[in-house]
Amino acid sequence: MQRTHTCGELRAGDAGKDVVLMGWVNRRRDHGNLIFLDLRDRSGVTQIVLDKDISPEGHAKAEQVRPEYVVAAKGTLRRRDTSALNPKMPTGEVELVANELSVLNDSRVPPFSPAEDAIANEEVRLQYRYLDLRRPEMQANFALRHRVALAIRNYLSAQGFLEIETPFMTRSTPEGARDYLVPSRVHPAHFYALPQSPQLFKQILMISGFDRYFQIVRCFRDEDLRADRQPEFTQIDLEMTFPQQETIFAVVEGFLKAAFHEAGVDLVGGFPRMSFDEAIRLYGIDKPDMRLPAMTDVRSVISPQTAGTLKTTAALPVIAVRIPNVGELSRKERDDLRLLYPQKVATQKIRALDDFKRLEKSFPEEMAKVRTATGAQEGDLLVLVVADGETVPEQRVVGKRLPPRDRELFEAAGQVRLALAQQFASRHRAFEKKGTADDYKFLWVTDFPMFEWDEDGKTWIAAHHPFTSPDEDDLKAGRLTSDPGAVRALAYDIVLNGTELGSGSIRIHQRAVQSEIFRALGMTDEEAKERFGFFLEALTYGTPPHGGIALGLDRIAMILAGAPSLREVIAFPKTAKAIDLMVDAPTPVSDTQMRELHIRPVLKG
RNA sequence: GGGGACGUAGUUCAGUUGGUUAGAAUGCUGCCCUGUCACGGCAGAGGUCGCGGGUUCGAGCCCCGUCGUCCCCGCCA
Numbered sequence: 001m002q003r004t005h006t007c008g009e010l011r012a013g014d015a016g017k018d019v020v021l022m023g024w025v026n027r028r029r030d031h032g033n034l035i036f037l038d039l040r041d042r043s044g045v046t047q048i049v050l051d052k053d054i055s056p057e058g059h060a061k062a063e064q065v066r067p068e069y070v071v072a073a074k075g076t077l078r079r080r081d082t083s084a085l086n087p088k089m090p091t092g093e094v095e096l097v098a099n100e101l102s103v104l105n106d107s108r109v110p111p112f113s114p115a116e117d118a119i120a121n122e123e124v125r126l127q128y129r130y131l132d133l134r135r136p137e138m139q140a141n142f143a144l145r146h147r148v149a150l151a152i153r154n155y156l157s158a159q160g161f162l163e164i165e166t167p168f169m170t171r172s173t174p175e176g177a178r179d180y181l182v183p184s185r186v187h188p189a190h191f192y193a194l195p196q197s198p199q200l201f202k203q204i205l206m207i208s209g210f211d212r213y214f215q216i217v218r219c220f221r222d223e224d225l226r227a228d229r230q231p232e233f234t235q236i237d238l239e240m241t242f243p244q245q246e247t248i249f250a251v252v253e254g255f256l257k258a259a260f261h262e263a264g265v266d267l268v269g270g271f272p273r274m275s276f277d278e279a280i281r282l283y284g285i286d287k288p289d290m291r292l293p294a295m296t297d298v299r300s301v302i303s304p305q306t307a308g309t310l311k312t313t314a315a316l317p318v319i320a321v322r323i324p325n326v327g328e329l330s331r332k333e334r335d336d337l338r339l340l341y342p343q344k345v346a347t348q349k350i351r352a353l354d355d356f357k358r359l360e361k362s363f364p365e366e367m368a369k370v371r372t373a374t375g376a377q378e379g380d381l382l383v384l385v386v387a388d389g390e391t392v393p394e395q396r397v398v399g400k401r402l403p404p405r406d407r408e409l410f411e412a413a414g415q416v417r418l419a420l421a422q423q424f425a426s427r428h429r430a431f432e433k434k435g436t437a438d439d440y441k442f443l444w445v446t447d448f449p450m451f452e453w454d455e456d457g458k459t460w461i462a463a464h465h466p467f468t469s470p471d472e473d474d475l476k477a478g479r480l481t482s483d484p485g486a487v488r489a490l491a492y493d494i495v496l497n498g499t500e501l502g503s504g505s506i507r508i509h510q511r512a513v514q515s516e517i518f519r520a521l522g523m524t525d526e527e528a529k530e531r532f533g534f535f536l537e538a539l540t541y542g543t544p545p546h547g548g549i550a551l552g553l554d555r556i557a558m559i560l561a562g563a564p565s566l567r568e569v570i571a572f573p574k575t576a577k578a579i580d581l582m583v584d585a586p587t588p589v590s591d592t593q594m595r596e597l598h599i600r601p602v603l604k605g
Numbered sequence: 606g607g608g609g610a611c612g613u614a615g616u617u618c619a620g621u622u623g624g625u626u627a628g629a630a631u632g633c634u635g636c637c638c639u640g641u642c643a644c645g646g647c648a649g650a651g652g653u654c655g656c657g658g659g660u661u662c663g664a665g666c667c668c669c670g671u672c673g674u675c676c677c678c679g680c681c682a
Contacts, residue, residue: 027642034639047642067632084640092642109633112616116631117643120616123674176682196682223681224606465682521682565675576675 001072001102008044012093015079021046021096022072022104024134025065026115035062039073039096040115042139047086047095048073058101067115068107068131074100122567126581129572141569145557147262149216152236152553155258159251161214161238166201168194168218173531176465177221180231188598194220197550200535202239203467203507206546207538214238216553225576227565228499228555232574236502236556239548245492248504248549249444252494256556260440263560271442271494279445280407284319284414286448289498290441291430292421293375295413296320298384301369309362310353312386317406319385319413321352322374326381326424329354340419349388350412356382383420385413418498431497433562440559443495450474450487451520459522460484464491466517468505469547475513480520494551496559504549511539 003022010019023041033052038045050062055075065071075098086092112120114134119125125132132138153163172179172193179193195201197219205213215237222231236255240247249271257267272290279286282294297317299307304314312318329337334354341352353359360367376382387409402410425431433439450470451460462468470480471488479487490506508514514536518528529536557569567573574580594600 027644029641029644030638031641031644032638034641036641036644038642045642049640051639053639081640084642086642089642109615113632115643116616118617118631121612121674123612124616126674173682177680199682221681224679226681227676229681462682468682575673577673579673581674 001074003072006043007039007041007046008090010046010077010091010094010096012079014077015094017077018075019077019096020072020074021048023070024114025067025069025071028062028065028067030063033059035059037062037065037071037073038115039071040134042143044090046091048075048101049078049095049097050101051097054097055099055101058098061101061103065101065103066107066109067113068110069103070105070107072102072104073098122575123581126567126573126575129582133571138568141557141561141563142571144263144561145553145569148259148557148560149553151258151262152255153216155255156214156238156251159212159254161212161240162210163215164205164210164213165215166195166198166205166217170195170201175462177223180220180222183597183599185597196221197235198237199465199467200532202237202548203546204535204538206239206241207541207543209544212238212240213548225574225578228558230554230566230570230573231578233566233570234553235550236553237548237550239546241544241546243506243545243547245446245490245506245547248547249492252502252549252551256442259556260437260560264435265437265440265560267437267440267442271444273444273446275447276445276449277402277447280402280410280414284410284412284417285498286445287493287495287498287500288443288445289418289421290443291497292417292428293322293324295410295417296322296370296374298370298373301373302366306363306366310384310386311351311388313389316387316389317409319410320370320374321383321385321413321417321420322376323381323383323417323420323424324377324428324430325379326420326427327379328357329381337419337423340423341416350409351386351388352416353384353386356384359384381420381424383416385409385416441497445493445495446491447471448489448491448493449485450489450491451484453485460520462517462521464489464503464505466521467507467514469508469513470517480516484520490547492549494549496556499555499559501555502549502551504547506545506547509539509543509545511536514539
């Protein structure tokens with residue numbers, strides 16, 4: 001028997017056709033001499049009628065059928081009687097009157113039903129992933145992910161990008177995230193590493209003259225998981241020669257528009273831009289969620305005396321955090337908030353003043369100015385974040401960057417802002433989707449610092465990665481050695497609704513500059529040569545200026561699907577402890593396998 | 606590595622101050638039912654209260670440990 005249609009496609013216009021449907025039994029309704037089966041496949045559900053008068057054999061088989069059995073039904077499609085229409089389903093105007101039913105496979109009683117709306121807990125879902133994936137919501141997520149990836153692939157291909165594969169077994173790079181390692185059988189005590197990203201390969205492809213490269217590619221990072229972080233994840237990785245930042249922004253905006261179009265969202269106009277410093281000042285974070293208003297530094301409207309009363313000082317920012325439409329907080333709500341505020345608020349002598357009404361009572365004129373400065377409307381929640389500071393600590397200001405104590409304060413305020421936003425989401429409703437392009441607030445964050453000071457290692461580390469080109473002016477001014485903290489990088493992030501979607505940069509294409517950066521990162525020339533010798537050499541053979549970016553496909557799919565976690569858009573994800581509950585990985589391996597690989601476990605005592 | 610939440614029937618959950626035989630819904634099994642679509646009716650089965658230890662006359666409930674899932678911090682160039 002050959003399937004003629006899928007379970008979601010038949011309509012009133014198909015009435016009278018002889019059809020064969022195959023699929024899973026979603027539900028069964030037994031009325032004695034009349035049995036209804038809802039037959040499900042990925043396209044939808046169609047009702048099958050087994051009438052004892054029409055097909056005694058088919059009816060007899062239907063009596064034995066249970067949920068999740070796989071069956072084939074052959075018969076005539078009938079327009080339903082007007083009294084029996086079901087407007088809730090797309091196929092609700094028709095039903096298949098079966099004269100033949102065959103059970104293609106039976107099913108044990110599943111631990112949970114794909115037909116149920118209530119979903120089982122994560123552990124059970126992951127263990128029986130094939131049942132979970134049968135749920136229409138999951139099927140829709142993966143169909144969406146497919147369409148998004150395809151749209152991006154088509155767009156980039158049309159823009160002249162070539163998809164070129166790069167190795168999964170490559171060499172370990174100790175910087176950055178922890179590597180997943182693969183022991184070599186042929187070379188004792190030697191290891192391959194799974195790539196954290198194809199960074200160097202794609203740069204080599206530029207040196208190779210491919211001009212425009214992309215890849216939708218798996219990357220691996222052995223770090224602890226989060227709702228939006230899996231140890232293996234998929235990047236839309238691209239690189240191009242002779243780009244300005246603008247060139248790359250245009251490509252990314254182009255493929256994101258194509259991708260979102262597939263999800264029924266038409267984005268218009270270019271994405272806004274913001275420098276890293278501005279992001280810190282206005283949002284206290286390098287990935288601002290633009291769905292809620294920015295913070296306001298209101299220190300200029302606070303008198304020195306009032307600053308003193310608030311136990312801060314006029315020299316430090318007073319940051320007003322505004323969350324619209326939250327209304328007054330009760331005493332209990334303010335107490336509960338203490339637990340949500342970042343640890344910094346406690347440990348670094350930073351305080352969140354969340355009883356604005358009381359502040360208004362004490363300082364009516366100044367707080368009226370705060371209201372004006374923040375643009376607060378009636379019913380908006382205002383919280384002031386201040387630093388304890390009778391004396392201003394000495395702040396060494398490097399370049400145009402924020403003084404460190406200011407930055408700490410802005411970042412703490414940013415965390416308070418996010419905590420409030422999360423806690424009162426049901427009141428401000430800014431996170432609720434309306435089904436329009438407005439639901440998606442994109443932002444380019446630019447002018448990242450080149451280096452960040454690592455307090456533990458007492459060294460500068462690359463804020464993006466060590467192949468990022470520094471700003472030419474900073475380079476010419478010799479700041480690489482004189483003032484590393486002031487050096488700007490030609491690096492940029494693409495942010496959506498407070499989630500970092502991707503990160504890229506214009507790369508270094510001159511060997512001398514690359515060597516200088518390695519040195520600035522505290523690497524000797526010998527170390528640099530040992531780790532990146534092949535790359536430094538490649539740079540000497542006519543390397544074109546180049547740059548690129550990589551975006552997380554999983555995160556894009558997650559946001560478009562409105563899913564709370566990456567696990568909803570990855571078919572076989574891992575748990576928070578990086579375990580695959582379905583196949584049960586990782587596992588111990590035999591001594592034989594280990595001996596062959598020249599490895600021996602060292603178990604902690 | 607640290608903090609938090611959760612773990613009771615196949616599933617989702619309730620379980621009071623520590624006190625008789627641990628409940629509900631749903632699913633499952635059997636019987637009945639020709640217009641249901643979350644079909645309905647009747648009857649029934651189903652429990653290592655995650656695991657180990659402790660306190661107690663008595664523990665699902667209290668204490669200690671441990672395992673698992675989730676969320677967060679650290680970490681993620």
